[in-house]
Amino acid sequence: MMLPSERRKQILNYIREKKSLKIVQLSEWLGVSEMTIHRDIKPLVEEGLIIKTFGGISLNQERNEVNKQDCVYCYSPINQRLAYRLILQDQRIETTCCAHCGLLRHKQLGDEVLQAICPDFLMQTTISTTSAWFLMDTSLDLGCCQPQVLSFQHKEHASKFALGFGGTIYSFSEALHLVFNQMQSKNKGCCY
Amino acid sequence: MMLPSERRKQILNYIREKKSLKIVQLSEWLGVSEMTIHRDIKPLVEEGLIIKTFGGISLNQERNEVNKQDCVYCYSPINQRLAYRLILQDQRIETTCCAHCGLLRHKQLGDEVLQAICPDFLMQTTISTTSAWFLMDTSLDLGCCQPQVLSFQHKEHASKFALGFGGTIYSFSEALHLVFNQMQSKNKGCCY
DNA sequence: AGATAAAATCACATATTATAACAAATACAA
DNA sequence: TTGTATTTGTTATAATATGTGATTTTATCT
Structure with missing residues (x-):
């Protein structure tokens, strides 16, 4: 029974x-x-x-469907343009509202993540997050989570963008730790 | 059964x-x-x-029918992120794939257009095209229509963007005529 | 128009499924 | 163990679905 x-x-x-x-x-x-x-x-x-x-x-x-409406990390509505997707070992797909939450969730899940993808901020092409470049602390506020993280396919695009809007470029692993540490130190909610 | x-x-x-x-x-x-x-x-x-x-x-x-996914001007698929919408006097709404086609269609329809809206390229907020700023001839190619036109809510954003990616900023009326003239002189298809 | 055949609709009978009420079985804590 | 709460099954009743045949409507002839 x-x-x-x-x-x-x-x-x-x-x-x-x-x-x-x-x-x-x-x-x-x-x-x-x-x-x-x-x-x-x-x-x-x-x-x-x-x-x-x-x-x-x-x-x-x-x-x-894959497109669950809300961010698995902060529960705010997902903007497909910034969405960060985590493909897990058990075939499940988790989606976060932006790279900020995506990176935090990625660190949280660790090896459970088989693959992660996100869109290039400018081109909207889908890229693997591990080979992407992340731009933080720009003067542009998109109104999603803080500290804001923008993802780029080409490092060149990120640096050109930074020329006008400032910010610093990080690789995947750098961004992963940085977002985590910033959230730790500030010790407060990021979203909304 | x-x-x-x-x-x-x-x-x-x-x-x-x-x-x-x-x-x-x-x-x-x-x-x-x-x-x-x-x-x-x-x-x-x-x-x-x-x-x-x-x-x-x-x-x-x-x-x-699949809800009018195609640009009324060039018939290519519409990318909502760049979509330019023309609200006409008879309540109809026309959508183009990007500001390029939107401006051309806008000029074509003239007074028939009550209002036109498009998203800010960076923020994705909806803005009235008449008060928007348009950036042309940047080094960034989004793969939509040429000459490519990006729309911004704030002139400041456009100029910051131009710092990295180059290009020239135009007001609505300037952009309207410029795109039209460029298409005339080149006398060739823009899209695809 | 009137005649005819095909199709649609209606009304009813039947079959299947859903729901509610109650009884039995089970799990569990004192 | 006993008492209580939860889960499950059974039965009766209600709701829904389906098919049949009679009747009406429609299309297409002459």
């Missing part, structure tokens, strides 16, 4: 894979009555993770 | 592909009675997604 909580996780995994399922199927597969399945999925429906249809359920694609 | 909700999705996909279908076809294909097909398509017809014809249905092209 399976634990109720386990069963509910199973349902979520199953529906994420199959996209749409019948109540009868779930009932047979999990070896419990249909009534129990109904009770299991009720909270999931209320949460909006799945959608109830007559006789079955279907996955709410929007709510289960 | 298929879930009702699945069947309805199938019908939408099928009609989107085939553009027009007979009720009998759907009935046979999905293994349900024609009455059921009628009941399935009723909400879709009411929503305006499909159009009912005697004996069948056809796709409502307008309602199923």
